[in-house]
Amino acid sequence: MSIHNEEESKDQNPSSVTRRKFLKNSGYVVGGAILGGIVGNLLGRPVQENNPSQAAGPTTDYNQALMFFTIEQFRTVEAATERIFPADEIGPGAKDLGVAYFIDHQLSGDWGFNARDYMQGPFYKGEAVQGYQGRLKRREIFDIALQEMNNYSRSKYQKRFYELTGEQQDEVLTAFQNDEVKITTISPSGFFNTLRTATIQGVYADPLYGGNRNMDGWKMKNFPGNQMAYTDIIEDEKLAKIPPKSLKDHVQH
Structure with missing residues (x-):
């Protein structure tokens, strides 16, 4: 039996449900029910598939413009x-x-x-x-x-x-x-x-x-910024260091 199948077998036993497994599963539910397409990113789909602004490479930062100061x-x-x-x-x-x-x-x-x-x-x-x-x-x-x-x-x-x-x-x-x-x-x-x-x-x-x-x-x-979820690392016992994300990184086009 593969490791994957062993985990599925264990999940059928209510006594084996861990807090970490609960959080992981809850993360998928929130992602699918509330965050829409974001759940696809949690499951490993590249962000570039639904975010042309990232796939196109660096662009002019129009946020760097004056609105008040002389x-x-x-x-x-x-x-x-x-x-x-x-x-x-x-x-x-x-x-x-x-x-x-x-x-x-x-x-x-x-x-x-x-x-x-x-x-x-x-x-x-x-x-x-x-x-x-x-x-x-x-x-x-x-x-x-x-x-x-x-x-x-x-x-x-x-x-x-x-x-x-x-x-x-x-x-x-x-x-x-x-x-x-x-x-x-x-x-x-x-x-x-x-x-x-x-x-x-x-x-x-x-x-x-x-x-x-x-x-x-x-x-x-080493602050991760605005991550939408941590389901991909929640079972890792080691301290995870992940690239930060801005709110803009989660905008779907």
Whole structure:
């Protein structure tokens, strides 16, 4: 009797049903009932059969386009995020990962308009633990802060922020982080914290949103990304290392 037939025989005995076997079988059911054609990929059918965009080879990435920033704002954010998440021997930095595009796209949408935040008055200065308490939307804060970053850079170094050396850019960012820059309309440290958080999000978000170019952010962490199922490796006792997938990889044409 072959190994395959032996497993089928064991499956007929309810007492032999393992948690792993249950999860594997459940995966097939979910794939067939809910995910439609995705189940074919779980069973080994090449993705290229139903995804011409992958079969055709590399194409122009139209996701790398500005939706909110001016060119000068984009260059400023690109330089600032690279100092926050610089390239090193481990992998690419924020610039090569397209983080500035991620932030640009977020500012053009609900996040930039604070669509999910309560933005009605009265407005009072809150404690640090209370978070942002002002009337300005994120896109307005970025407009002001990026202009002030260049103003501060010109006053101290006679150059725009993205024209400075890396060390000088660090000094400007540190001045914002420590509220050493005098701005009456926004909190310099509040902007820095928002920029830093958005940078990290852009490094590790799905590439569908503009950052994490080529999924290199995930690759540095050995993160599998958005896998639809793990049925092909669920019975493997060893730690599996699999290539990451974006949400776009699962789009069927």
